[in-house]
Amino acid sequence: MKIHLALVLSLLVFIPSLHAATPLEKKMKVMKQATKDLKADLEASGEPDKTAVLKHVTKLREAAEAAASLEPAKAADIPKDKRAEFVAAYKKSIEALVKQIDELAQFASAGNWNAVKKQMGVINQSRRDGHEKFMRERE
Numbered sequence: 238m239k240i241h242l243a244l245v246l247s248l249l250v251f252i253p254s255l256h257a258a259t260p261l262e263k264k265m266k267v268m269k270q271a272t273k274d275l276k277a278d279l280e281a282s283g284e285p286d287k288t289a290v291l292k293h294v295t296k297l298r299e300a301a302e303a304a305a306s307l308e309p310a311k312a313a314d315i316p317k318d319k320r321a322e323f324v325a326a327y328k329k330s331i332e333a334l335v336k337q338i339d340e341l342a343q344f345a346s347a348g349n350w351n352a353v354k355k356q357m358g359v360i361n362q363s364r365r366d367g368h369e370k371f372m373r374e375r376e
């Protein structure tokens with residue numbers, strides 16, 4: 238009995254931490270890490286390491302591609318008759334992001350580092366716009 242109580246209590250402590258992240262948030266966190274790594278690659282002294290850059294671009298692309306088949310948590314807050322439209326707009330924006338990442342890969346392959354840096358700014362703006370439109374207020 239005592240053991241069961243201890244088990245239940247420890248589960249009660251543990252379960253809220255399971256809420257942690259939605260599947261979309263998990264992908265977004267991978268994207269965050271990939272952009273952080275990319276920034277570090279580009280800020281390192283000397284010519285950027287193309288192999289490392291392309292590896293991080295691939296990581297970013299894979300996570301963005303996976304995010305496109307998920308739905309924002311905010312969709313549940315949207316009136317039912319507007320929900321499909323909201324989700325479609327989200328998907329369109331994420332697919333635009335994937336295209337921007339493809340351009341980033343092309344610039345990096347060509348070793349056009351100025352274009353890579355500029356494209357990082359474009360992607361960052363998409364992040365800001367996407368979050369403003371599709372993320373819940375307090376997330």
Ligand code: HEM
Pocket residue numbers: 259260261262265266268269270272308309310311327330331334360361363364365367368371372373376
């Ligand atoms: C490289 C670009 C992006 C990065 C690095 C990024 C990063 C993140 C991070 C770290 C979170 C977790 C919440 C937080 O800690 O603030 C998040 C959440 C979220 N992001 Fe992004 N994001 C990017 C682009 C986008 C775009 C383009 C969209 C929409 C088209 C978007 C939609 C969302 C949504 C909806 C959430 C909330 C998660 C949920 O609803 O389950 N993000 N993002």
